[in-house]
Amino acid sequence: MRKPERIFARDDEWSYLERFASRTANRPQLGVVSGRRRQGKTYLVQALAEQTGGLYFGATEATETESLGLFAMAVGVHLGLASPPRFESWDEAVRFVFSLDPASGPFVIDEFPYLSKVSPALPSILQREIDQAASAGRRTSLLLCGSAMSVMGGLLTGSAPLRGRASLEMIVRPFDYPLAAKFWGLTDPRLAALVHSVAGGTPAYRRFVDDDVPESVGDFDDWVLRTVLSPVNPLFREARYLLDEEMDVRDSALYHSVLAAVAAGNGTRGGIANYVGRKSTDIGHHLTVLEDSGLVRRQDDVFRSRRSTYRVAEPLVVFYHVVMRPQWGLLESGRAQNVWEAARARFSSQVVGPHFEQLCRDFALSAPAELFGELPGQIGAGIVPDHGRRTQIEIDVVVLAPTVPGQRRKLLSLGEVKWGEVMGRRHVERLERARQLLSRDYDTSDTVLACYSGAGFEPGLDPKVLTIGLDELYKSFA
Structure with a gap:
C-alpha cells in the first residue's frame, strides 16, 4: 500500500x-x-x-x-x-x-x-x-x-x-519542531520558532489560516493579527474548543482557570491551587484529566524525587491564556492591535521563553550520541540547592546517562536556556557552580556545560562549552 x-x-x-x-x-x-x-x-x-x-x-x-x-x-x-x-x-x-x-x-x-x-x-x-x-x-x-x-x-x-x-x-502526535517548520515552508529558524510557539506542530492549523504563512520575522506581528487574533479566523477560538472536546471535562471554568495558572508559570500543585482559589486536593482530578487529555504535561525534577511541576503541552493554549483570555472582549470587538501591543512583552517572557526551553530539551533528546558522549537515559529540568549561598540554581536542560546498578549516575550535560538574552561567562559560571554541587551525588567527570540561546553568545567563551543557537537547533534544515 x-x-x-x-x-x-x-x-x-x-x-x-x-x-x-x-x-x-x-x-x-x-x-x-x-x-x-x-x-x-x-x-x-x-x-x-x-x-x-x-x-x-x-x-x-x-x-x-x-x-x-x-x-x-x-x-x-x-x-x-x-x-x-x-x-x-x-x-x-x-x-x-x-x-x-x-x-x-x-x-x-x-x-x-x-x-x-x-x-x-x-x-x-x-x-x-x-x-x-x-x-x-x-x-x-x-x-x-x-x-x-x-x-x-x-x-x-x-x-x-x-x-x-x-x-x-x-x-498520532503533533509534528516535532523541525518537521513543523518544513510543513509550514519556513526556512528562517527564528521565524520557525516564533510560529511554533503559537501553532505548535498541529498540521490542521495551517489550513485554519488558509495557508497564510509569515514571510519574515518582520511580518510575524502582522501574521498574528490577521490569524490567531482575528475573530473571523478559525484559530481564534480553537484553544477553547480543545478543552471542550474532552468528554471527562465537567466544570470547564475551573479547567480553564487551572490552565491559566499553569500558563502563567504556576507549575506546582500548591501554586495552581492558590491561583484558582481552591485547595490542592480539589484540583487533583482536574490535573489528571488535563494530563490524560494531553493538554498538560507533568515534568519531574530530575534532582529531587517526588517534586514535579506542570507545563501546558499545547502552545496554542498557552498563547490563548497569556495573550487572549485576559482581553477577550477587546479582541472580539476588533481591537487586536491594541491587545497585541500590550501583550508583546508577556508573549516573549511567558510564551516564547518557556516554549524555547522545551524545544531545547527536545533537541537534547534527539541529539546524536557524540554530542554528550553517549545516548541519554533521561532529559529534563531540575533545581540545585546552593545552601552555601542560600539560593538555588535552576537548570533548564539536564541530560543524564542511563542508570547502571552499583554505579553513581553519570551527569552528561547541564544547560541553561535564554530566548532573548545574549549568553556569556556569567551563565557558564552558574552551570559550573551547579556541576560542583552535584558532584557529591553524580559522576560529573565528563559533564558537558551547554548554553542555549535565541539571541547569540558573547565572544571568548570556553570552547569546551556547547553553544546551541537557533541554527543548531534547526540543523535538520540542511
Whole structure:
C-alpha cells in the first residue's frame, strides 16, 4: 500500500497501520489509534480503509438509536446492499460485522468515544466478539480511533474490557519542531520558532489560516493579527474548543482557570491551587484529566524525587491564556492591535521563553550520541540547592546517562536556556557552580556545560562549552 500524497510525513504511522492491515494470522486483532484533534488521524485511517477495502465508519455526537442507524447505512454502502440492514442494538450490529468475511479489510470506527459515551456496554460487546473470534480462528481486524485522549487512553488500562486484546496502540502526535517548520515552508529558524510557539506542530492549523504563512520575522506581528487574533479566523477560538472536546471535562471554568495558572508559570500543585482559589486536593482530578487529555504535561525534577511541576503541552493554549483570555472582549470587538501591543512583552517572557526551553530539551533528546558522549537515559529540568549561598540554581536542560546498578549516575550535560538574552561567562559560571554541587551525588567527570540561546553568545567563551543557537537547533534544515 502506498501512502496517499495528501498525507504529509507520517511515514512511521502509515507503516504501522500497513503492517496491522497486512497480518494474516488466524486470529482477530484490535488496534487503537488516538491523538488530539487536528493531527490527521482521520486522513490515515480513512486512507487505510480505502486501500484495503475495509469498512470505515465515522461516528458523530448522536443518540444510540441514531448512531446505530448511521452505522447500518455505512455497512450497507460498504457491502453494496440495496437497503441498509436494521440493527436493534450494538450487540446485534457487532455480531453482524464480525460475521463478515475478514478478507474485506479492517473494520474501522473513527471517533469511538462518541459511541461509548452513549453506549457504555460497547467495549464489553467488542471484547466478547474478539474472544469468540479468537476461539473460532477468525481473522477479523478492528481499528478504534478517537480524539478524546482521556477516553481512548482508558480503553486498554486497568480492568477495562479490552485490556490485553490490542496488537496496536498508536498515538498520532503533533509534528516535532523541525518537521513543523518544513510543513509550514519556513526556512528562517527564528521565524520557525516564533510560529511554533503559537501553532505548535498541529498540521490542521495551517489550513485554519488558509495557508497564510509569515514571510519574515518582520511580518510575524502582522501574521498574528490577521490569524490567531482575528475573530473571523478559525484559530481564534480553537484553544477553547480543545478543552471542550474532552468528554471527562465537567466544570470547564475551573479547567480553564487551572490552565491559566499553569500558563502563567504556576507549575506546582500548591501554586495552581492558590491561583484558582481552591485547595490542592480539589484540583487533583482536574490535573489528571488535563494530563490524560494531553493538554498538560507533568515534568519531574530530575534532582529531587517526588517534586514535579506542570507545563501546558499545547502552545496554542498557552498563547490563548497569556495573550487572549485576559482581553477577550477587546479582541472580539476588533481591537487586536491594541491587545497585541500590550501583550508583546508577556508573549516573549511567558510564551516564547518557556516554549524555547522545551524545544531545547527536545533537541537534547534527539541529539546524536557524540554530542554528550553517549545516548541519554533521561532529559529534563531540575533545581540545585546552593545552601552555601542560600539560593538555588535552576537548570533548564539536564541530560543524564542511563542508570547502571552499583554505579553513581553519570551527569552528561547541564544547560541553561535564554530566548532573548545574549549568553556569556556569567551563565557558564552558574552551570559550573551547579556541576560542583552535584558532584557529591553524580559522576560529573565528563559533564558537558551547554548554553542555549535565541539571541547569540558573547565572544571568548570556553570552547569546551556547547553553544546551541537557533541554527543548531534547526540543523535538520540542511
